[in-house]
Amino acid sequence: MKRVLKYALISLSLAAFAQGAAAGDAAAGESKAGTCVACHGSDGNSPAPNFPKLAGLGEKYLYKQLRDIKSGARPVVEMTGLLDNMSEQDLRDIAAFYDGNAMQLAGAKDIKVRLGSGVETDGLKLGAQVYRAGNLETGVPACTGCHSPTGMGNDPAGYPRLGGQYADYIAKQLRAFRGGERTNDGDQQTMRQVAEHMTDAEITAVANYIAGLN
Numbered sequence: 001m002k003r004v005l006k007y008a009l010i011s012l013s014l015a016a017f018a019q020g021a022a023a024g025d026a027a028a029g030e031s032k033a034g035t036c037v038a039c040h041g042s043d044g045n046s047p048a049p050n051f052p053k054l055a056g057l058g059e060k061y062l063y064k065q066l067r068d069i070k071s072g073a074r075p076v077v078e079m080t081g082l083l084d085n086m087s088e089q090d091l092r093d094i095a096a097f098y099d100g101n102a103m104q105l106a107g108a109k110d111i112k113v114r115l116g117s118g119v120e121t122d123g124l125k126l127g128a129q130v131y132r133a134g135n136l137e138t139g140v141p142a143c144t145g146c147h148s149p150t151g152m153g154n155d156p157a158g159y160p161r162l163g164g165q166y167a168d169y170i171a172k173q174l175r176a177f178r179g180g181e182r183t184n185d186g187d188q189q190t191m192r193q194v195a196e197h198m199t200d201a202e203i204t205a206v207a208n209y210i211a212g213l214n
Contacts, residue, residue, distance in 0.1 A: 024097070025096060043098075049166035050168070058099060062098055103163075106167060123208055126201065127207070135202065139197045164214055167208045167211040174198060177196075
């Protein structure tokens, strides 16, 4: 019960993860996003899974990530120096532009994942279970509380859309949070505390499931 209460409080504390209201100009942002196109596509639907889809991700969340990348709070090697000459308004405008576009679904796949016991199980079924119910035994909370049952997130609160994102990218971020390579999830360390209890099988399964949510 204490563990359940702990993660209920963590979900509520995610409000601290959101940073200030973003007031961007999408039209202006389109002209400022030229350096983003090669990796993220002209409309935010990246052509390869090693680069995240930005379309419809959430303006507030996008602005925070751009600001964190610029400041170094979230190191992204591929973006080194790209934002150095951009103002806060530039970042807000780019965030507004990409959020205004529709995300193209990556899509989930029928996969098998290997549990710690060595037994293979249905990856879609496990992914749905983790996303919707978490894992009470190990302290993994459900993803729906912050990212919504359909994966659309909560833009006013700064919780990003996950549904439709590339599975490989989602899995990479969960592993980065679990290993401490990504740390810009706020003072409450919410995503790190969630991911640290997830197994490789759970990460692979939930990432694949999320890719098909809409």
